[in-house]
Amino acid sequence: xxxxPIDVLSGLxxxxxxxxxxxxxxxxxxxxxxxxxxxxAQGFLVAxxxxxxxxxxxxxxxxxxxxxxxxxxFVGIALDRLLFRHVRGAPVVVQxxxxxxxxxxxxxxxxxxxxxxSPSPHALILAPSTIYTHxxxxxxxxxxxxxxxxxxxxxxxxxxxxxxxRLGLYMRSVVESPKLAELSGIEAERVGALAxxxxxxLAGLAGVLIVPILHQVSSFSLTTLVVxxxxxxxxxxxxSLPLTMAGALMLGITQQIIAGFAPTGAQWTQGLRPSLPFxxxxxxxxxxxxxTHLAGRSDPMAGINPPVPSLDVIRRQVRKGRNSRWVVGLAxxxxxxxxxxxVTDAWAFYLSQGASYACIFLxxxxxxxxxxxxxxxxxxxxxxxxxxxxxxxxxxxxPVGAGVFLGALAAGAAGFIVAIPSSRLEGLGTALVTLAFAxxxxxxxxxxxxxxxxxxxxxxxxxxxxxxxxxxxxPLLLFVLVxxxxxxxxxxxxxxxxxxxxxxxxxxxxxxxxxxxxSNKRVSISIFTISAAIAGLGGGIFAITDQSISPxxxxxxxxxxxxxxxxxxxxxxxxxxLVGGFxxxxxxxxxxxxxxxxxxxxxxxxxxxxxxxxxxxxxxxIERQHRYITQLKSHLPKKGLVAASK
Amino acid sequence: xxxxxxxxLEKKGSExxxxxxxxxxxxxxxGPFRALFGVSxxxxxxxxxxxxxxxxxxxxxxxxxISGLIRPGNGHIYFRGDEITGKDTWRIERLGVAHVPExxxxxxxxTVQENLKVFLSHAVPKxxxxxxxxxxxxxxxxxxxxxxxxxETLSGGEQRMLALSRALVAPPLLLIADELSLGLAPxxxxxxxxxxxxxxxxxxxxxxxxxxxxxxxxxxDNVVELSRGKIVESPSI
Ligand SMILES: Nc1ncnc2c1ncn2[C@@H]1O[C@H](COP(=O)(O)OP(=O)(O)OP(=O)(O)O)[C@@H](O)[C@H]1O
Ligand SMILES: [Mg+2]
Numbered sequence: 029x030x031x032x033p034i035d036v037l038s039g040l041x042x043x044x045x046x047x048x049x050x051x052x053x054x055x056x057x058x059x060x061x062x063x064x065x066x067x068x069a070q071g072f073l074v075a076x077x078x079x080x081x082x083x084x085x086x087x088x089x090x091x092x093x094x095x096x097x098x099x100x101x102f103v104g105i106a107l108d109r110l111l112f113r114h115v116r117g118a119p120v121v122v123q124x125x126x127x128x129x130x131x132x133x134x135x136x137x138x139x140x141x142x143x144x145x146s147p148s149p150h151a152l153i154l155a156p157s158t159i160y161t162h163x164x165x166x167x168x169x170x171x172x173x174x175x176x177x178x179x180x181x182x183x184x185x186x187x188x189x190x191x192x193x194r195l196g197l198y199m200r201s202v203v204e205s206p207k208l209a210e211l212s213g214i215e216a217e218r219v220g221a222l223a224x225x226x227x228x229x230l231a232g233l234a235g236v237l238i239v240p241i242l243h244q245v246s247s248f249s250l251t252t253l254v255v256x257x258x259x260x261x262x263x264x265x266x267x268s269l270p271l272t273m274a275g276a277l278m279l280g281i282t283q284q285i286i287a288g289f290a291p292t293g294a295q296w297t298q299g300l301r302p303s304l305p306f307x308x309x310x311x312x313x314x315x316x317x318x319x320t321h322l323a324g325r326s327d328p329m330a331g332i333n334p335p336v337p338s339l340d341v342i343r344r345q346v347r348k349g350r351n352s353r354w355v356v357g358l359a360x361x362x363x364x365x366x367x368x369x370x371v372t373d374a375w376a377f378y379l380s381q382g383a384s385y386a387c388i389f390l391x392x393x394x395x396x397x398x399x400x401x402x403x404x405x406x407x408x409x410x411x412x413x414x415x416x417x418x419x420x421x422x423x424x425x426x427p428v429g430a431g432v433f434l435g436a437l438a439a440g441a442a443g444f445i446v447a448i449p450s451s452r453l454e455g456l457g458t459a460l461v462t463l464a465f466a467x468x469x470x471x472x473x474x475x476x477x478x479x480x481x482x483x484x485x486x487x488x489x490x491x492x493x494x495x496x497x498x499x500x501x502x503p504l505l506l507f508v509l510v511x512x513x514x515x516x517x518x519x520x521x522x523x524x525x526x527x528x529x530x531x532x533x534x535x536x537x538x539x540x541x542x543x544x545x546x547s548n549k550r551v552s553i554s555i556f557t558i559s560a561a562i563a564g565l566g567g568g569i570f571a572i573t574d575q576s577i578s579p580x581x582x583x584x585x586x587x588x589x590x591x592x593x594x595x596x597x598x599x600x601x602x603x604x605x606l607v608g609g610f611x612x613x614x615x616x617x618x619x620x621x622x623x624x625x626x627x628x629x630x631x632x633x634x635x636x637x638x639x640x641x642x643x644x645x646x647x648x649x650i651e652r653q654h655r656y657i658t659q660l661k662s663h664l665p666k667k668g669l670v671a672a673s674k
Numbered sequence: 675x676x677x678x679x680x681x682x683l684e685k686k687g688s689e690x691x692x693x694x695x696x697x698x699x700x701x702x703x704x705g706p707f708r709a710l711f712g713v714s715x716x717x718x719x720x721x722x723x724x725x726x727x728x729x730x731x732x733x734x735x736x737x738x739x740i741s742g743l744i745r746p747g748n749g750h751i752y753f754r755g756d757e758i759t760g761k762d763t764w765r766i767e768r769l770g771v772a773h774v775p776e777x778x779x780x781x782x783x784x785t786v787q788e789n790l791k792v793f794l795s796h797a798v799p800k801x802x803x804x805x806x807x808x809x810x811x812x813x814x815x816x817x818x819x820x821x822x823x824x825x826e827t828l829s830g831g832e833q834r835m836l837a838l839s840r841a842l843v844a845p846p847l848l849l850i851a852d853e854l855s856l857g858l859a860p861x862x863x864x865x866x867x868x869x870x871x872x873x874x875x876x877x878x879x880x881x882x883x884x885x886x887x888x889x890x891x892x893x894x895d896n897v898v899e900l901s902r903g904k905i906v907e908s909p910s911i
Binding site (some may be wrong): 194201203207211215328665 | 743778794879
């Protein structure tokens with residue numbers, strides 16, 4: 029019997045689940061322009077409650093009705109009310125932070141609500157692995173029957189809804205122009221909410237269907253399902269529902285075929301299957317004609333919206349005077365000296381770890397604050413930097429300082445490779461390409477023995493300069509802080525250099541920059557490469573501080589958290605990155621010392637909630653403080669004058 | 675439904691010469707750009723106003739403020755005695771205000787027929803939908819030929835016909851027509867103007883924004899001239 033049909037059959041359920049989730053993504057994206065990367069997490073939430081309820085003795089039908097049919101859409105509608113509706117038309121980075129906030133918060137919220145023991149997996153109907161029938165000699169399991177038939181029914185209902193019902197017509201009109209739809213008396217926001225409800229229903233369905241296939245209710249695998257779904261949605265150009273479904277089926281089936289044909293055992297083949305979605309996502313983003321112009325949606329009423337304030341205007345407000353920079357420099361020196369000489373050895377260790385995070389965060393400050401670009405792979409670049417540093421030290425006995433430098437070069441090279449395709453895209457496209465890279469790094473690059481060495485990681489010594497040893501953490505901290513100060517200065521310097529001003533011009537208006545003869549690509553690739561190298565430096569410092577580094581230190585999820593932290597604290601000044609880096613380790617340390625263990629699970633929830641609250645005040649918390657103070661300063665004498673003239 | 679309220683009006687007849695729309699000292703901005711600096715005027719039941727002025731005077735902005743597309747920063751707008759300032763666009767539409775925006779004003783990715791269904795969705799009862807769409811087709815036979823084509827494939831003039839059709843077959847209480855006949859061939863333009871006259875006879879009050887000054891003055895009962903976001907007290911035109 030041929031293997032191919034078996035692979036196709038066993039890939040079909042996966043394809044269906046990817047497809048359901050992908051349809052949900054596309055529905056949401058089309059009605060509000062937000063690509064909800066948290067949709068997999070929503071599916072997880074529904075699947076968790078569904079299975080837990082059955083554990084508690086509910087019948088699967090009742091549990092299905094309550095959790096999938098009622099609770100699922102409710103989550104979508106609630107999220108629309110609280111979040112999505114407010115970020116419609118907002119800059120991509122704001123939209124992204126809002127969904128990343130959810131992505132980070134939902135699994136943590138779920139453990140808080142449902143406890144940390146995961147329920148046992150339950151099938152909706154039919155035992156999943158029982159063979160119910162044979163089709164042309166091939167066995168058909170319960171899971172295949174259920175998943176495929178439910179998907180077919182859903183597809184039928186969905187195409188009817190979109191093409192033959194009033195609601196579908198309204199949805200399509202709202203997608204194109206909410207304002208024009210409102211001029212015809214259609215309540216665009218309610219239509220949008222319904223679309224989100226539907227999207228969330230599909231997510232819950234996907235979650236409930238995948239659990240018996242995976243034999244577990246796993247937050248991680250359900251949450252990351254969204255990447256496969258995004259790949260499928262990308263095949264459909266984020267618009268076409270049929271193409272999206274076709275992409276999803278193709279993805280599910282190809283994965284099984286690869287698993288069937290590839291030799292087992294080799295490191296790279298193990299990574300191949302999970303990384304297929306990322307490869308497809310990358311290709312679709314780079315070659316799909318519609319995706320290269322994601323920004324250009326054709327709302328005939330777009331002329332009504334006020335112009336987005338140009339970045340220059342914003343930047344001018346935050347730019348600081350030269351004098352105050354000297355003051356800041358002096359203050360930094362004093363702080364460094366006092367801190368480095370007075371902390372305990374343990375805290376010196378934590379603080380230099382904080383400095384390494386600050387370094388990585390500065391790479392985001394540069395990339396986002398100056399370059400206006402978004403990257404979801406800064407942690408991966410840090411990982412590359414850290415691993416190369418470590419490998420150089422142990423295999424070539426290079427001085428660790430040189431290793432850090434080489435690590436930064438390697439990270440810069442990786443950044444350059446990623447920047448080439450992503451420079452053709454805008455906003456969301458860049459974010460997705462970098463996400464694909466981060467996932468690839470997780471599943472293919474870091475497990476390699478000469479890179480991250482799989483789960484074990486790499487162990488390395490502390491550096492030694494002549495007679496100065498950094499084995500004790502205090503000298504290391506001193507060195508790292510001075511280095512960090514230099515790097516902060518460098519990031520500010522780039523912003524005010526020719527390249528920085530060009531990047532500013534490009535990010536304010538790609539077309540405008542084109543018109544004055546600036547090459548977007550050269551500018552954005554340069555900034556991206558430098559930023560990746562800086563992240564690599566951070567990874568190197570992390571490695572020498574920790575004296576070890578493993579893939580779990582910088583997996584793709586950290587990239588999301590890092591972006592959220594920096595953007596929320598403010599990516600337009602270096603203070604956001606510095607506060608973020610040190611704050612990150614200090615908070616973590618304080619919590620682990622003083623708070624009960626269970627608080628650890630709450631951290632993501634807090635980060636997520638912060639991110640979401642930031643979305644309503646997108647200038648960044650630190651920056652807002654800063655601007656408030658400058659405003660106060662500039663207001664005081666004016667008021668005085670006015671009062672005097674009266 | 676609006677049709678009914680139009681009939682109510684006819685029956686009462688007493689509301690003639692009462693204000694339908696009062697625009698009281700509104701100001702509006704787009705981000706940092708101020709577009710209107712205190713504009714006031716009144717429109718009575720069944721009468722019409724031509725809103726004139728050079729490009730960039732703020733005519734479209736006034737229209738947008740009335741239909742709720744933008745929120746005035748200051749001032750008040752009353753419709754049938756109730757304040758509608760800053761209300762949602764769809765609510766204002768359902769009160770009987772139809773705003774045909776300037777420019778394309780159609781859903782490019784929907785077919786002609788789907789566009790009509792959306793435009794008429796809240797203006798006519800569900801039962802009458804087909805009848806009204808046929809009415810549009812008899813007014814603009816070209817649209818009938820293209821009823822299953824996506825609107826983006828129509829010519830500029832055809833798109834304009836599509837955008838206007840709602841007002842023609844389901845006259846609202848207040849019609850705001852921005853650049854009414856722009857892009858229409860002269861003969862068609864005449865037809866549209868004469869059908870405007872018929873709509874007015876049915877009791878609809880009309881605000882026309884028009885570059886063709888003579889046409890607009892011949893049509894409207896009153897002229898309001900705007901310049902740089904302010905009303906010009908002694909119209910020069
Ligand atoms: N979306 C927008 N963002 C910024 N400014 C705008 C926007 N729309 C209009 N404006 C400005 O507001 C002012 C009034 O514009 P408006 O469209 O109301 O003019 P108009 O009288 O309708 O002109 P036209 O006859 O050219 O249609 C203009 O100066 C215009 O530049
Ligand atoms: Mg205008």
